Amino acid sequence: MSSLDAVPEEVHKFSAEVGTRDPVTVVGGRTQWNVGGAPDGSAREVVAPSGIWSHEPEEMTVRCGAGTPLTELSEQLAQHGQMVPFDMPPNATVGGVLSVGRSGLRRLRYGHIRDLVLQIRHIDSNGEIVTSGGPTVKNVSGYDLCRLMVGSLGKLGCLAEVTLRCLPMPETTRWLTGAADPFEVYARLYRPSSILWNGEQVWVCLEGVSSDVEAEAALLDLTEVEGPPLLPSGGRSSVEPKALKDLSADDGNWIAEIGVGIIHSDKPSTAQQISKTNESLMREIERRLDPNGRLNPGRQVVSL
Amino acid sequence: MQISPHVNLLNDLRSVLGDRARDGDFELGLYGKDGSVLQGQASIVCLPVDTAEVRQIVEICRHHDRPFLARGSGTGLAGGAVPVGDPVIIATAKMNQIIEVDLENRIAWVEPGVLNLDLTKELTPRGFHFAPDPSSQQVCSIGGNVANNSGGPHCLAYGVTSAHVAAIEVVLPDGSVTVLGDLSAEPPGYDLRGLFVGSEGTMGVATKVAVRLTPNPPAIRTLLLDFPDVRDGAATVSAIIAAGLIPAALEMMDKRAIEIVEAFVNAGYPTEADAVLLVELDGLPGGVEHGVEVVRSVAERHQVGNIRVAADNEERELLWKGRKNAFGAVARIKPDYYLHDTVVPRGKLVEVLDKVYKIADAYDLIAVNVFHAGDGNLHPILAYDSDEKGVLERVHAAGRAIITASIEAGGVLSGEHGIGLEKRDYMGMLFTAHDMATQDMVREAFDPQGFANPLKVLPSGSRCSDSFGQHVPDGAWV
């Protein structure tokens, strides 16, 4: 079965909705609506199809409409002891989370969300359906446009359908907290799911079979808590993991993801620099895929 | 006297590289092919030592209106490094330094010619390794791994190369140098790094790579399970995954593979079995023991014969030696082989394997199966003797039938070897013309004139800009 036959009716409908003219913006759960700036008021709002179209537990893959809310996805997967570790608000949509391309709190263990994507169908600026990647858990057929679409804020195409790799849910998940040197904690543990630090206190997420979680917890002098702390939401910046060592109390109220390099802060973050050469490559891609700038105008992936 | 364009170009390259720009018969023979059966034509081979030289080579190529082709160790199996369209070959063999191991960031910066296993050997004593471990890891280069987005047995749990590359320094086809991606958690802008990984040398030359380091697992268990029927082995694979277990590696070998490997390495593989599974569990000890129990109980429900658990590291290495030498061992039955690479849903392994045997029979060839079963990645080996008249036609026809069967089962063209030249003209089995034109537009953002590794990945019809001819030259096997 090639991509030619398998396109669901809903994707065709969405392609007609996106159409061939006028600026459009895709609305998901509006949980990260302002990342990259608000879209131009002139843009027509469109909504990607929603629904789990196939979940094959024994293949550990799931195919769904890009407009599917994360709650619906996780409920379906949980019935079979599986998950996709997006760790985003439950009303966020699969397509929205991928378009923004920010990983959740357990990235330290599970990697970037982009590596969970197997296949994407998007609607391009001509209203046509484009399939990239493939339905199997491993695939190197053709250029990896799936990687490119993740984090593209819908400016290269409107995500319509996504196939994801699922992971087994860990038998035990435990959050611990206390005062400790987060870098020592990181060095001592084998593949923890998350280590957070606010300059004084660390939070550690351990996952796996109970005996391992207990043994790892015993290496640390921390106490158990319900879950992660509330993250400051004013800004989010991204640095090299080792640069987190330079953070201090003067930097305001922040929580950093150790080993990853994300800083959640109550101060707005400054945009990272893109080199001239990379910027022109990015602009070339935008120009080729959306020559008239009709996809999510106003939003910026390549900051001005 | 008129100087030929070839001599002109060679002279310009020599002014930068001296005798590291070559056109001797030895080099041209060596660089005319890769690990596939495809044959191209090399005319000039360059051996730069650093980024500045690569950049100058690319600029000289532009000046002479000649394409170029980056080449690592030439172990690629899809003809990605086979020169067609008369490119200047840029071999990375002399760019083989590990530049920096940065344990605080868990990153290593390496030159593209560093061999995969050399990197892991350097890292292991420090408690880390580079997770992608192609069976060719003793000889393949990190640049080649990046270009092909290579996999390996342990990519089942850890993911393929793309997940292990943070940044890549690239000489672009216009001669400029840039770094795609960076060491931060979320590099700004579009993921050009992710796009470059797997682009098979068609977007520029990787001159430095920042790879992610994976901590060595505290516990490892390696099991060899034998089955009286290959179907039970394949069914065990999907049942293990369905039980919610993702082993570090889950490899399968069929009867013929067991026989030739055992004769070659004496690892104690059970030659009376119809199939074996090599399963590795790693991580913290509790999870590993839990995994061993799951594998046992699943296998017992599927008529497993013996379950051998490696008692120590020596035994473990012996079991892996069998697996990793399987391709070489094929020479015991026939002098040549064609190694295929498709992926099918794990639940379709039994069905597609069955078809592979039937196809080999129909074309009077010998099929040997050694593969990454855990992710459904089939590697049927067709063994043959190239002295037999007309045999290559049969090999190609059988290959096409195997690819067709895999795609019909819901699979894809390639799991890890790439498209290159070999499967370029099969891309239409998986993608529409519009899908391919879209891929090509993205490629063109990097290389509008098609200077980098021309005529690869996409069938010529889909390329808007083939300045170097629409046809594969005579003598190239596709």
Ligand SMILES: Cc1cc2nc3c(=O)[nH]c(=O)nc-3n(C[C@H](O)[C@H](O)[C@H](O)COP(=O)(O)OP(=O)(O)OC[C@H]3O[C@@H](n4cnc5c(N)ncnc54)[C@H](O)[C@@H]3O)c2cc1C
């Ligand atoms: C016995 C055997 C077993 C194998 N097992 C596996 C396996 O388990 N998993 C797997 O994935 N593969 C496997 N392979 C295939 C092959 O080894 C991999 O694809 C490998 O990554 C190729 O590396 P190389 O250095 O030989 O690259 P080459 O063959 O030299 O080149 C491959 C491609 O990469 C491009 N390239 C090389 N270097 C650069 C660079 N610096 N910049 C840009 N482009 C570049 C080339 O243009 C070409 O398109 C196997 C091959 C053999 C012969």
